[in-house]
Amino acid sequence: MGVVLGWLLNFPSPMNRITAQNDYRGKLNKLIDFIENEYVDDVDTDSIVDLTVNNILAELDPHSVYIPPSEQSSEAELMKGDFVGIGVNFYMHNDTVAIINPIKGGPSEKAGIKSGDRILFADNTKLYGRKLPSDSLFSKLKGEVDSKVRLTIFRKSIGKTFKVDVTRDVIPIKSVDAAVMLNSQTAYIKVNRFAETTYDEFREALESLQKKGANSLVLDLRENGGGYMERAIEMADDFLKEKELIVFTKNRKGRVNKMFATDEGIFEKGKLFILIDENSASASEILAGAVQDNDRGIIVGRRSFGKGLVQREMDFNDGSAVRLTVARYYTPSGRSIQKSYSEGTEQYFGDFEKRFENGELYSKDSIKIADTLKFKTKKGRIVYGGGGIVPDIFVPIESEHGQESLAYIMQSGVVGHFVFEQLDKNRKPFSGISYTAFLQKMDKTDEYFNAFREYLSENGVQINVAKNKPMVKRYLTAEFARQLFGDEKYFEITLREDPMVKEVLKQP
Structure with a gap:
């Protein structure tokens, strides 16, 4: 009887259980x-x-995610396209904030801060030797517009410590990395993401290059993981004629929303090439798909990532947020380029390794696509769905001796850290040097190539860089140029031998 009584007192009745299951x-x-x-x-x-x-x-799916408060604020700033701070590029060197370079025209440059300076204190807060997490460090350097922060600076070049007041201001986070002329008629624009300011940046860059005589455009979307779909649609509108379909979305209820081009495009007739790779995703794929399906331009590179899901963000009071997939998007021909995620998130994001293994990164014939997912472009060309945008012109990953990973190393932050450390050891050889003299110096010497080879070995990277010496020296020179002369010089150097750009310039 005690057992029965205990069961009745401590467990819900059948009717209560039904209610609980629904609640x-x-x-x-x-x-x-x-x-x-x-x-x-x-x-x-x-x-x-x-x-x-x-x-x-x-x-649910790999792109429905929770973003904690510590990450959400930086994500929001990145997509907004600006933040309020002191205006420096830096990284933690031996547990100290080391300035790579102050942003031109920014608060720190105006206050006299130079490349190589260390920030020891922000007001009375010690910033070195504490292993501060990024969000805590950033919070000390950011603030309200026109607010002041007193920085204690150590300048290694003179061996002195001094204090300087910096007035915080709005610092843009550029989404257009470079806008240059490849030749007298061909413009090149590199877009790294689709943020709130991206279209304005792009349009300003394109109009400037058109004034220089550009009637052909190379739009580089490599490594562009996406962002706001609306910005990609605005850019596609500049290329497509009025009433041409750009993209359409479909939600769980079957509701279809179509987006068409207007009559306000500023580049509807010139030659257009879009560069993509395995890390071009989402909004990048919307733009590439719209151009390809409307036969407006030529897609060059390697198969894109394959993200065809649309997210909506919901914010919480604690500063966190959830991005939930609310629809799928389709290119004008009707294809979904979302790759399968049925095997789980790990396999989904590990697809890159499969592309290495099956040879897809250096042979178009190795691209795995479903023959059943055939669609036709406006002019009747066959294109495929179900796993990214397949380029019209395939260009393998840059490597002369099968060392594909080396190309990724040379375009990673590893090179930036190495170059900073080299400059930090001795900036005198580059003091007051002209850009032309700099190029001649870097071409003649193997000093930094040999140092980089040792640097990789010391950090456990076992790879024979000697087999790709010209490529390694080119990227080292480009990174030195970036830190000494600015971002555009980096692209000037790398684009000269860029395989995709060279392929574009071959086209009639």
Whole structure:
């Protein structure tokens, strides 16, 4: 009788169980409250909620994600296209904030801060030797417009420490990395993401290059993981004729929303080439797909990532947010370029390794596409869905001796850190040097090539760089140029031997 009585007192009746099964939201809230009030040990319920949300979203798709407060603010700034701060590029060198270079025209440059300077204190807060997390460090350097921060600077070149007041200001985060002329008629624009300011940056760059005689455009979307779909649509509108379909979306209820070009395009007739690679995703694929399906231009490079899902963001009061997939998008021909995620998130994002293994990165014939997913462009050309945009002209990854990973190393932050350390050791050889003299110096010497080979070895990277010496020297020279003369010089150097750009310039 005691067992029966205990069962009746401590468990819900069948009717209550049915109600509880339907009350999913209440169940989750009750569980959190139960743990918070009754669990034997102290528990951070916020972390439990975060874990719960992450687990729920993990069951949906790889792009429905939870963004904690510490990451959301920086994400928001990146997509907004600016922030309020002191205006420096830096990295942590031996647990100290080391200035790579102050942003031209920014607060720090105006205050006299130079490349190689170390920031020891922000007001009275010590910034060195503490292993501060990025969000804590940034919070000391950011603030309100026109607010002041007193920095304690150590200048290695003179061996002195001094204080300087810096007035914070709005610092743009550029999404157009470069806008240069490749020759007298061909313009090149590199876009790294689709943020709020991207279209304005792009249009300003394009109009400037048109004034220089550009009637052909190379739009570089390599390594561009996407962003706001609306910015990609605005850019596509500049290339397409009025009423040409750019993209359409479809939600779970079957509602279709179509986006068409207007009559306001500023580059509807010139030759157009779009560069893509395995890391071009989302909004980049929308733009490339619209150009390809409307037969407006030529897509050059390697198969894109394959993200055809549209997210909507919901913010929480604690500063965190959830991005939830709410629709799929389709290119004008009707193809979804979303690759399968049925095998889980790890396999989904590990698709890059499969492309290495099956040879896709250096042979178009190795691209795995479903023959059943055939679609036709406006002029009747066959294109494929189900896994990224397949380029019209394939260009393998840059490597002369099968060392594909070396190309990625040379375009990574590793090179930037190495170059900074070399300059930090001795800036005198580059003091007051002209750009022409700099190029001649870098061409004649193997000093930095040999140092970089040792640097990789010391950091556990075993790769024979000697087999690709010209490529390695080119990227080293370009990174030195970036840190000494600015971003555009970096692209001037790398674009000369860029395989995709060279392929474009061969076209009639």
